Amino acid sequence: MKIVEIRATTVTVPLEAPLRHANGCHWGRFVRTIVEIEADNGLIGLGEMGGGGESAEAVFRAMKGYLVGHDPARLEEMRFKIANPTASLYNNRTQVLAALEFACLDLLGQAFGVPVHDLLGGKLQDEVPFASYLFFRYPNADGSGEVRTPTQLVEQAKALKKAHGFTSHKLKGGVFHPDYELECYRAVAAAVGEDRVRFDPNAVWSTEQGIRFGQAIEDLNNDYLEDPVFGLHAMRRTREKVRMPLATNTVVVGFEQLAANVLDTAVDVILLDTTFWGGIRPCVKAAGICETFGLGVAVHSSGELGVQLATMLHLGAVIPNLSFAADAHYHHLRDDVIQGGPLPYRNGRIRVPAGPGLGVRLDREKLAHYAEEYRRLGSYPYDKDPLRPAWCATVPNDRWADPKDDRTPEVPR
Numbered sequence: 001m002k003i004v005e006i007r008a009t010t011v012t013v014p015l016e017a018p019l020r021h022a023n024g025c026h027w028g029r030f031v032r033t034i035v036e037i038e039a040d041n042g043l044i045g046l047g048e049m050g051g052g053g054e055s056a057e058a059v060f061r062a063m064k065g066y067l068v069g070h071d072p073a074r075l076e077e078m079r080f081k082i083a084n085p086t087a088s089l090y091n092n093r094t095q096v097l098a099a100l101e102f103a104c105l106d107l108l109g110q111a112f113g114v115p116v117h118d119l120l121g122g123k124l125q126d127e128v129p130f131a132s133y134l135f136f137r138y139p140n141a142d143g144s145g146e147v148r149t150p151t152q153l154v155e156q157a158k159a160l161k162k163a164h165g166f167t168s169h170k171l172k173g174g175v176f177h178p179d180y181e182l183e184c185y186r187a188v189a190a191a192v193g194e195d196r197v198r199f200d201p202n203a204v205w206s207t208e209q210g211i212r213f214g215q216a217i218e219d220l221n222n223d224y225l226e227d228p229v230f231g232l233h234a235m236r237r238t239r240e241k242v243r244m245p246l247a248t249n250t251v252v253v254g255f256e257q258l259a260a261n262v263l264d265t266a267v268d269v270i271l272l273d274t275t276f277w278g279g280i281r282p283c284v285k286a287a288g289i290c291e292t293f294g295l296g297v298a299v300h301s302s303g304e305l306g307v308q309l310a311t312m313l314h315l316g317a318v319i320p321n322l323s324f325a326a327d328a329h330y331h332h333l334r335d336d337v338i339q340g341g342p343l344p345y346r347n348g349r350i351r352v353p354a355g356p357g358l359g360v361r362l363d364r365e366k367l368a369h370y371a372e373e374y375r376r377l378g379s380y381p382y383d384k385d386p387l388r389p390a391w392c393a394t395v396p397n398d399r400w401a402d403p404k405d406d407r408t409p410e411v412p413r
């Protein structure tokens, strides 16, 4: 099999409401780039990357100069073609490599007539459990969807549990003062009874604040405390004084950092992201290292449509040390670009696709529609808050949003 064509299409798909986080906001939609690699036998492999637009589409067009004529089975050679570690100092293509790897694995699975998980060692489970992933949300233009108060947060948790059956709940914080978010988190934990909970302020606290918050939640049913502070050393100092596992998707996102964390442990649970790590296979390798050194593993979500979600499901299916529910933004989306519509949750779990390759195919009408929506609406700045245009978060942060501010931002829809 040889690669003959690479195409990229940037789409924007609406969210139920704008999702707030420590650095700004997802302004009511996701922007993603869908990648298609066509082989000389007519098969098409699918990939996906966050963000997009003219520049992302151009990057993937440029990859044709490297990969036309390349055998998609030669994944290790593709890694060095696209993301040689020293050449990458100049072009930083890890996320591009990830999307290409997804598409090549999809091609191989289709060519062999097997699902991607069979190429990765075989599945250990048929379904992957997910956490509910609660966000503070701005209201939509019609006033719906707001999540700002503890009461609204508890309502969101209960609604998501009822709709999808989650038994683990993650709250994305880092938006408001930590004392207010502590009140919110404790309200959620109290409302979900025996279910597990986890909190992630996206590394915006000082070490002292991280310790303070961590100690104040030690009595709860925590999976872990995720990225309370930024940096391996600050995490290590926090870990010395907080009695629960710490997790990260920010300071261990590559093998150099994983080695440093093994040699002088700062983090207990590594959240593997198929995009940040450069593909599904690097995540499987990293999970193997974590298994050897007794570190926990979970699956991180950097925002996904169905193609990326499929990569997370195949990863979650094959790693024996997946000891926590995975994260996904998926249930905050109103639609998807895959055939059959969004993959459903059942009892807080999503079934691992069983078809050949990634097991998801594009709905061409949806793809065209959401590509048109992208051309109409353009990108949005992930790291800006629509109600505070001049604001930025520092690390550690003390420029919190005001929980009494109930205004509705104007975001293009």
Ligand SMILES: [Mg+2]
Pocket: 200, 202, 226, 227, 248, 249
């Ligand atoms: Mg995180």
